[in-house]
Amino acid sequence: MVKTVASVGLPVDEVLEIKKNRILPEGESDGKKKRISIVTGIHGDELEGQYVCFELIRRIEEHKELLKGIVDVYPAMNPLGIDSITRGIPAFDLDMNRLFPGNKDGDMTEFLASGMIADVDGSDVCIDIHASNIFLTEIPQIRINELHKEKLIPLAKELNVDFIWVHGANTVLESTFAHSLNSRNVPTLVVEMGVGMRITKEYCNQLVDGILHLMETMEIWAGETIEPRKPIISEDADDVTYLNAPTAGVFVPRVKHWEHLKKSDEIGWIIDPLHGKILEKILSPVDGILFTIREYPIVDHGSLIGRLLREEARKE
Amino acid sequence: MEKKIIYEISSLYRDNFRVTGFEFGEGEKSVCIVGNLRGNEVQQIYTCSQLVQKFKVLEKEGKIRKGHKVLIIPSMNPYSMNSKERFWPTDKTDINRMFPGYDLGETTQRIAAGIFEVIKDYKYGMQFASFYMPGKFMPHVRMMQTGFENVEMAKEFGMPYVVLRKIRPYDTTTLNYNWQIWETNAFSIYTTSTTEIDKESAKEAIRGILRFLAKQQIIEYTTHEGYKSSVVTDSEMISVRTKSAGIFDSKVKAGEEIAKGQILAQIIDPLEGEVKENLISPVDGIVFFGHNDPLTYANTAVFKIISGGI
Numbered sequence: 001m002v003k004t005v006a007s008v009g010l011p012v013d014e015v016l017e018i019k020k021n022r023i024l025p026e027g028e029s030d031g032k033k034k035r036i037s038i039v040t041g042i043h044g045d046e047l048e049g050q051y052v053c054f055e056l057i058r059r060i061e062e063h064k065e066l067l068k069g070i071v072d073v074y075p076a077m078n079p080l081g082i083d084s085i086t087r088g089i090p091a092f093d094l095d096m097n098r099l100f101p102g103n104k105d106g107d108m109t110e111f112l113a114s115g116m117i118a119d120v121d122g123s124d125v126c127i128d129i130h131a132s133n134i135f136l137t138e139i140p141q142i143r144i145n146e147l148h149k150e151k152l153i154p155l156a157k158e159l160n161v162d163f164i165w166v167h168g169a170n171t172v173l174e175s176t177f178a179h180s181l182n183s184r185n186v187p188t189l190v191v192e193m194g195v196g197m198r199i200t201k202e203y204c205n206q207l208v209d210g211i212l213h214l215m216e217t218m219e220i221w222a223g224e225t226i227e228p229r230k231p232i233i234s235e236d237a238d239d240v241t242y243l244n245a246p247t248a249g250v251f252v253p254r255v256k257h258w259e260h261l262k263k264s265d266e267i268g269w270i271i272d273p274l275h276g277k278i279l280e281k282i283l284s285p286v287d288g289i290l291f292t293i294r295e296y297p298i299v300d301h302g303s304l305i306g307r308l309l310r311e312e313a314r315k316e
Numbered sequence: 317m318e319k320k321i322i323y324e325i326s327s328l329y330r331d332n333f334r335v336t337g338f339e340f341g342e343g344e345k346s347v348c349i350v351g352n353l354r355g356n357e358v359q360q361i362y363t364c365s366q367l368v369q370k371f372k373v374l375e376k377e378g379k380i381r382k383g384h385k386v387l388i389i390p391s392m393n394p395y396s397m398n399s400k401e402r403f404w405p406t407d408k409t410d411i412n413r414m415f416p417g418y419d420l421g422e423t424t425q426r427i428a429a430g431i432f433e434v435i436k437d438y439k440y441g442m443q444f445a446s447f448y449m450p451g452k453f454m455p456h457v458r459m460m461q462t463g464f465e466n467v468e469m470a471k472e473f474g475m476p477y478v479v480l481r482k483i484r485p486y487d488t489t490t491l492n493y494n495w496q497i498w499e500t501n502a503f504s505i506y507t508t509s510t511t512e513i514d515k516e517s518a519k520e521a522i523r524g525i526l527r528f529l530a531k532q533q534i535i536e537y538t539t540h541e542g543y544k545s546s547v548v549t550d551s552e553m554i555s556v557r558t559k560s561a562g563i564f565d566s567k568v569k570a571g572e573e574i575a576k577g578q579i580l581a582q583i584i585d586p587l588e589g590e591v592k593e594n595l596i597s598p599v600d601g602i603v604f605f606g607h608n609d610p611l612t613y614a615n616t617a618v619f620k621i622i623s624g625g626i
Contacts, residue, residue: 011561011611012586091613093402093448098486105557107449108613135407172413174485244420248328272328300406301325302423 005074006115008108016079018112020119021057023071026064034069034220037120038211040129041074042097042177044081044088048194049129051204056211060221069220072123077116077177085197087133098172100180117180124218125155126188127211128178134196135296136304139258140203141165143190145173146235148182153233156189158217160210160228162258163291163309166235195295232289232314239313241286243306245270245299249279257293260311267306270299287311317375322389323430325423333395335431340371343383346534348438348500349525350389353412353491354403355396359509360444363518364390370522379536386534387438392431413486415494432494440532441495442525445504450609451618452570454602455517457524457545458504460487464496467547470503472531473524474542477604477622480549508570548622553604555617558583560592564612568619572603580619583612599623 001024007017025033038056040049053075060067076082078096081089088095089109102113120126132138141163142156149166156164173179181188191207194200213228215221234240245251249270255261261284270280284290288308299305323335351357351364368388374380391397392411399405409424416436417429435441445458456477459465470478487493495502505525508517523539530537558564563584568574574597583593599621607618 009561009614011563011613087408106615107617108615111615133407171485171488242420244422248326250328274329298328298406300327300423302421302426303407304422 005119006112008112016112018074018077018079018116020072020074023057023060023067023073025067025069030070034218035072035123036069036211036215036218036220037072037074037123037126038129039074039077039116039120039126039177041076041078041082042128043095043130043133043196044078044084044086044090045134045196046087046129046131047082047197047199048131048204050075051199051201052129052207052211055204055208059208059212063223066221066223068222069124069215069218071215071220072120074116074120087196097177098175100175100177113177116177117184120181121184121186123181123186125214126178126181126186127159127191127214128188129191129193129207131194131196131198132192132292135294136292136306137195137257137295138192139163139291140191140193140206141291142231143167143192145169145179145182148187149235151187152182152189155187155214157231158210158214158228159189159191160206160213160226161191161193161231162229164231164233165240166233168237232309234309234313236313239310241288241308241310242304243267243282243285243308245280245282245301245303245305247279248300250297251282251294251299251303251305252297253293255290255293257290260289261287261308263287268294284308289314317372322434323427325426330395333427335389335392335394335427337387337389337434338368338371340375340386340388341380341382341384343385345387345438346384346532347386347440347442347529348389348435349387349442349444350435350491351391351444352397353392353443354410354446355393355399355401356511357444357446358397358511359507359513359518360446361391361397362513363444363505363507363521364388366518367522367525370526374535374537381534381536384534386529387435389431389435392427412491413489415489415491416498428491432491436495436498436500438500440529441491441500441502443491443502443504444521445492445506446510447506447605449607449616450511451605451607452508452514453506453605454571455508455520455524456506456604458492458506459502460490460493460496461549462493462496464499466501469501471545471547473503473505473528473545475505475520475524475545476543478545478547480547482549482551546622548604553620553622554599554601556580556595556597556619556621558593558595558612558614558616558618561612561614562586562592564607564610564618566606566608566618568603568606570603570606574601574603574621576600581607586611595619597621 103110213225253268292307414428418425419429508514601623605620
């Protein structure tokens with residue numbers, strides 16, 4: 001059942017609508033059932049969640065008799081952004097994930113944000129699927145604000161991701177969708193995986209397996225599901241080492257994503273195509289595993305090239 | 317005057333990214349004034365460049381008082397302006413959401429850190445700022461309510477209004493906020509426009525700054541007293557919002573006195589030309605901000621009004 005969650009008229013002959021698909025057990029109308037909400041597309045250039053929504057609905061519809069609760073799927077929170085290949089909200093130059101909880105009496109963007117929160121509020125769990133950005137590829141992971149870790153880590157473990165990253169509280173992040181919902185006692189897990197503007201089916205299927213498993217543990221799904229993989233959990237800021245470009249150039253990786261590295265292993269080169277020179281060889285500063293790697297080759301001074309989880313953290 | 321490179325990084329194919337500053341006088345770090353941080357802030361760079369002109373004359377005439385150093389940085393972001401991007405050309409991040417910066421972080425964090433290191437110890441900090449919505453303002457001084465803001469001091473610019481802004485989470489990474497936290501008396505100066513040059517309001521802002529600096533005994537400068545500033549909080553302003561979207565036909569300008577019941581603008585159907593909506597002023601007052609894009613979305617605060625007369 002497709003429903004419009006929030007809508008607003010655009011200047012010329014068009015209505016902007018944010019839609020969701022509510023999937024109910026057979027023979028049920030809107031009852032008091034457990035509810036999971038799957039949200040994606042807050043950033044218009046992050047598309048991995050598109051396939052997750054499709055595949056999740058497809059699998060549920062195939063065995064509708066196994067559905068015992070409510071599944072709400074919101075595939076496009078920022079439809080104008082998705083349509084125009086824009087990360088933020090076109091015309092406003094705003095990052096939608098800095099506008100929550102929004103304001104129903106506010107501007108168009110705040111009004112839409114408040115409509116989304118109002119609709120998702122009341123869910124028993126919410127999954128907010130992101131896909132990094134166009135610059136970096138991420139291994140399937142869940143990011144958790146330390147303020148909410150007690151509640152969220154047990155849920156995150158069921159989602160079949162490789163890595164759970166608990167990060168420090170940050171004032172700026174108070175205006176994210178996930179923070180607003182977590183503050184309203186809707187446990188909301190932020191998934192980061194893959195890369196912007198692309199779909200990585202392998203990761204998408206991995207997450208769909210995890211969502212169905214979580215649904216099973218919540219008694220929303222009565223089908224058989226996978227045994228989730230055991231994620232690495234990092235709660236210490238020192239576990240993660242950031243690699244930033246020491247110079248501008250073109251980054252060419254020499255290793256694969258999620259590869260175990262020894263200190264001083266070569267991660268990649270920053271090259272200068274004009275002179276045919278290697279400007280810098282990027283070496284691993286520690287023993288560790290590369291959970292983020294740069295996808296977009298052009299780098300400026302300081303551009304993020306990768307993130308490493310230190311080997312000791314992995315063992316602990 | 318000394319022309320100085322405040323911050324510089326190289327690029328693969330472009331000329332170096334350079335932030336250039338102009339230093340006047342000698343002594344303690346008294347005043348730092350900055351122009352554009354974003355690529356569309358043409359009025360901000362223009363106003364700052366005119367201020368450089370003024371200071372060249374003041375210095376030549378010996379009117380900068382001894383013991384005071386003044387640093388003017390007309391552009392903190394030439395790259396974005398040259399490529400007509402509002403934000404950083406590659407990763408689209410906003411330098412004014414990166415303060416106090418991080419010297420080992422990503423590009424715009426490094427730029428913010430590099431610049432902030434130079435400008436953070438000044439006693440007074442002024443930034444020509446802009447708003448994210450298209451529109452025109454009455455010139456004013458704006459401050460964030462960090463607890464360190466000095467409202468009485470802000471009145472010494474003699475601009476018509478001092479506006480106090482309640483802090484939102486995303487404000488904590490702006491230059492103005494961080495200046496205040498590092499104990500600089502920080503003021504955002506808003507002139508009328510952003511993407512186009514408005515010479516009159518640029519002059520008014522420059523007079524305001526010179527008047528302020530004369531009162532702080534930093535320069536010798538004589539001008540009229542300016543306005544007796546009214547202090548308003550942003551929440552006190554009355555927003556007039558559109559109910560519908562369409563062509564926006566404004567009937568009034570920023571700074572204009574308006575009466576309760578007056579039509580401020582009309583929303584016109586873009587296909588059939590009919591008036592869809594009349595936007596009516598709910599009070600007698602002054603237009604503090606007016607939207608100036610020919611189109612508008614629904615639910616948009618197209619006017620901000622201060623009730624009462626000047």
